[in-house]
Amino acid sequence: MAFFEQHAHPVPKTFLGKYIFSFDHKVIAKQFLWSGLFFLGVGGIMALLIRWTLAYPGQSFPILGSILFPHTNGIVPPDTYAMLFTQHGTIMIFYAITPLLIGAFGNLCIPLMIGCRDMAFPLLNMLSYWFFFISGALLLSALFTPLGAAAGGWTSYPTLALTFGSPGVGQTLWYMAIFTIGISSILGAVNYITTIITLRAPGMGYFDMPLTIWGIWMTAILNAIFVPVLGAGCLLVIFDRVFGTSFFLAGAAATSGSGDPILYQHVFWIFGHPEVYILILPAWGIVSDLLSFFSRKPAFAAKATALSMVSISVLSILVYGHHMFTTQMSPLLTQSFMTLTMTISIPSAIFFGNWLGTIWKGSIRFDTPMLYSLGVVFVFGLGGLTGLYLGTTTTDFYLHDTYFVVGHFHYTMAASVLLGGFAGIYYWMPKMFGTMMSEFWGKIHFWLTMLGINGVFMGMLFIGYGGMHRRIYNPFYYEELRRLIPMNEFVTISALLLGGSQFIFLFNFLWSVWNGKKAVANPWKVGTLEWTIPSPAPSYNFKDIPVVKCGPHELGNPNLKDGKDFQYQTEELVTS
Numbered sequence: 001m002a003f004f005e006q007h008a009h010p011v012p013k014t015f016l017g018k019y020i021f022s023f024d025h026k027v028i029a030k031q032f033l034w035s036g037l038f039f040l041g042v043g044g045i046m047a048l049l050i051r052w053t054l055a056y057p058g059q060s061f062p063i064l065g066s067i068l069f070p071h072t073n074g075i076v077p078p079d080t081y082a083m084l085f086t087q088h089g090t091i092m093i094f095y096a097i098t099p100l101l102i103g104a105f106g107n108l109c110i111p112l113m114i115g116c117r118d119m120a121f122p123l124l125n126m127l128s129y130w131f132f133f134i135s136g137a138l139l140l141s142a143l144f145t146p147l148g149a150a151a152g153g154w155t156s157y158p159t160l161a162l163t164f165g166s167p168g169v170g171q172t173l174w175y176m177a178i179f180t181i182g183i184s185s186i187l188g189a190v191n192y193i194t195t196i197i198t199l200r201a202p203g204m205g206y207f208d209m210p211l212t213i214w215g216i217w218m219t220a221i222l223n224a225i226f227v228p229v230l231g232a233g234c235l236l237v238i239f240d241r242v243f244g245t246s247f248f249l250a251g252a253a254a255t256s257g258s259g260d261p262i263l264y265q266h267v268f269w270i271f272g273h274p275e276v277y278i279l280i281l282p283a284w285g286i287v288s289d290l291l292s293f294f295s296r297k298p299a300f301a302a303k304a305t306a307l308s309m310v311s312i313s314v315l316s317i318l319v320y321g322h323h324m325f326t327t328q329m330s331p332l333l334t335q336s337f338m339t340l341t342m343t344i345s346i347p348s349a350i351f352f353g354n355w356l357g358t359i360w361k362g363s364i365r366f367d368t369p370m371l372y373s374l375g376v377v378f379v380f381g382l383g384g385l386t387g388l389y390l391g392t393t394t395t396d397f398y399l400h401d402t403y404f405v406v407g408h409f410h411y412t413m414a415a416s417v418l419l420g421g422f423a424g425i426y427y428w429m430p431k432m433f434g435t436m437m438s439e440f441w442g443k444i445h446f447w448l449t450m451l452g453i454n455g456v457f458m459g460m461l462f463i464g465y466g467g468m469h470r471r472i473y474n475p476f477y478y479e480e481l482r483r484l485i486p487m488n489e490f491v492t493i494s495a496l497l498l499g500g501s502q503f504i505f506l507f508n509f510l511w512s513v514w515n516g517k518k519a520v521a522n523p524w525k526v527g528t529l530e531w532t533i534p535s536p537a538p539s540y541n542f543k544d545i546p547v548v549k550c551g552p553h554e555l556g557n558p559n560l561k562d563g564k565d566f567q568y569q570t571e572e573l574v575t576s
Contacts, residue, residue: 011539021130023122024539025107030432031129032103033425036096037509039136041502043091046084048499049076051456055485055492057474078473082151083170085471087139089154090174092414093279094181095136100421101282102185102223103132106192106216108428112530112537113210115201115546120194124187131184138177142170150174153471155268156237158248158261163241172241175234182231185223192220201529203548207303208569210528210552214306215285218313222278226271226317233267262327269320277316279413281309283420284351287373289552290423291355293526294370295362296565298553305354308347315344325396334393341391348384352377363556363565367524368442372423375450376416379457383411386461401471404464410457419449422505429509430523434536435516441508448501455494463487527568528552546570 012018022028045064052061053076060066060074069076076084107125111118119125142149147168152161156174159165196217200209209217239245246259292299299305321329321337329337355377364370386408389395399405422445429437463484468475475481475488522531529546530537550573555566559574567574 021126023118023126025111025119025122025125026432026537026539028125028129029104029107032099032107032132033432035129035132035136036099036104037506039091039095040100042140043088043096044499044502046088046091048495050081050084050088051492051495052076053081053473054475055488057476079151080148081473082153082471083149086150086153086156086174087143090139090150090178093154093275094178095139097279097413097417097421098181098185099132101279101417101424102216102219103129103188105212105282105286105421105424105428106188106220108432109210109212109530110192110195110216111199111541112431112533113213113528113552114196114199114204115529115542115548116195116199117541117545119191120199121191124191128184128187128191131180131187135177135181135184138173138180142173142177145170145173155265155272157268158237158240158264159250161237162249172238175238175241179231179234179238182227182234185227189220189223189227192216193224196220201546201548204569207306208548208551210285211288211299211302211305211309212282212285214309215281215283215288218309219278219281222274222281222313222316226274226278229267230271233264233271236267237264262324265324265327266320269323273320273323274313274316276413277312279417280420281313283376283417283424284309286420286424286427287376288351288355288358289528290369290373290427291358291377292553292555293524294365294367294373295359295555296365297358297362297556298551299354300357300360301350301354302551302553304350308350308354311347312344312351315340315347319344319391322391322396325393326400338391338393342388345384345388345391352381352384367426368437368439368446369423369427369524371443371446372419372426375419375446376423379411379415379419379453382458383408383413383416386411399464401469402464403460403468403470406470407457407460407464410460415453415457418453422446422449425509427524428530429512429516430519430535431530431537433513433516434519435512436519436523437512437516438508441504445501445504445508448504449498452494452498452501456491456498459487459491459494463491525566527554527566527571529569532568532570549573 012022019027049061058075061076065074065076069080107119145168147170149170150156150161150166150173152166152171156171161171196213236245236247240247240249248261248264249259250261251259288299288305319337319341321333322341325334386404389399390405390408426437426442429435466481466484466487468481468484476485519535521534524531529548532546533542546569548569549571550567550569552569554573557565557567557574559576560567
């Protein structure tokens with residue numbers, strides 16, 4: 001039963017009220033979507049510059065290099081290279097994945113899929129986007145400071161990130177930007193949690209919610225708990241940089257009785273490992289639903305999948321130490337963290353098995369959203385298996401800080417989340433904009449993206465196993481790494497393919513927004529609540545609050561008549 005009033009905002013009459021400072025969750029979802037796509041492009045260009053430098057050191061990146069680096073004849077200099085991989089990691093995690101998977105789909109899906117008219121706190125929702133906007137402006141403004149943007153790595157560990165390691169104001173702006181985006185995330189998390197708990201449609205129990213909502217809900221809970229931890233760490237580093245304190249100053253413990261850079265690593269990874277699941281849980285939820293919808297059968301063990309999300313969320317709190325095996329941690333602690341890390345693979349395996357169970361003997365429709373969902377199944381399987389070697393202390397000592405870590409991390413995060421995000425965009429395009437994206441170009445985009453993603457990240461696993469460190473500017477100074485030149489060139493060519501294929505998506509997306517084929521009310525023949533109303537959704541979502549009478553995955557029921565193979569959640573379950 002809802003505890004809050006189901007408010008419906010009057011349609012704003014001014015441009016600012018309608019498109020800029022809107023309280024409508026659907027408009028805010030689009031703002032996050034456009035912002036996320038912009039930062040995805042910025043971060044992607046940085047990735048291509050990094051890869052080019054590793055494969056062809058001393059050579060100018062075609063066209064773009066001479067524009068960006070005219071004083072070095074188009075060659076990326078070493079200090080700029082450190083800035084590039086710092087900004088690339090930061091942008092992709094906090095400014096591309098976060099707004100796309102959490103900001104856009106969270107805002108779009110929660111009210112529509114649980115049957116309410118808007119978020120519980122529309123003002124906080126609007127402020128959440130604008131704190132994100134301010135944060136992005138802070139991050140990008142650092143590029144124009146005298147010594148450039150932050151260059152201490154996306155984790156920005158002290159002491160490298162303190163004033164004697166990174167003297168410019170760019171690193172301080174980095175911490176300010178992360179602190180500000182933390183405010184945005186907390187505002188969104190409070191809103192999401194409250195809305196899901198209090199504004200569900202009558203009759204909708206927790207296990208009647210689509211798995212998409214479960215994923216976003218778990219993400220919001222983790223955000224509310226752990227983003228403040230990162231915010232506190234960033235604030236303390238700002239104090240060290242600006243006011244001369246010594247919270248993370250190496251050697252300060254010997255003189256003043258306080259100060260330890262390893263403390264920052266604990267603070268960062270207490271947040272950082274839940275962050276992995278913060279980003280991927282929405283994609284898991286989306287894929288769990290789409291596999292059911294396009295296999296035209298109920299999601300296999302849907303309750304177990306939801307409970308696996310809960311288990312993973314709880315266990316994610318307890319495994320952060322596997323990021324710190326090489327910091328001279330006590331052997332007792334390393335064994336404990338290793339055991340907990342292996343334990344979290346159990347609910348992950350259940351998750352994966354349930355996906356396969358959903359697909360098995362389904363009447364599969366290979367529409368573009370389904371292809372991307374199947375792509376997530378494939379790349380997450382590879383990413384999860386490679387993670388076992390990093391969660392085990394003996395193998396992690398060798399592989400830590402090599403490109404094997406980069407390949408694993410990108411398989412589980414970049415590949416899984418990117419493909420899951422594309423699945424969501426293609427699937428909910430009719431609900432957001434009232435148009436359909438091209439299936440032909442969507443499928444070409446999928447296959448080129450899959451080839452590029454696996455070429456890049458599989459190649460990283462190989463060069464990492466070969467011993468290539470993840471932060472080397474020119475690996476070919478080292479004789480033992482010169483044998484990896486062909487593999488580095490292959491990875492870079494794959495990255496260029498991956499980057500180039502995104503122009504197909506960009507064209508398809510932009511063309512569809514303004515000139516795409518008009519969508520019918522329920523183009524995918526699915527019974528969740530968002531498809532019971534017109535596409536795009538009206539400003540008030542539901543004229544009458546729906547009453548839920550069955551679950552979200554009622555497909556392939558042999559008792560249905562007239563050739564219909566699904567039923568809406570507002571319909572009584574047909575049993576005979």
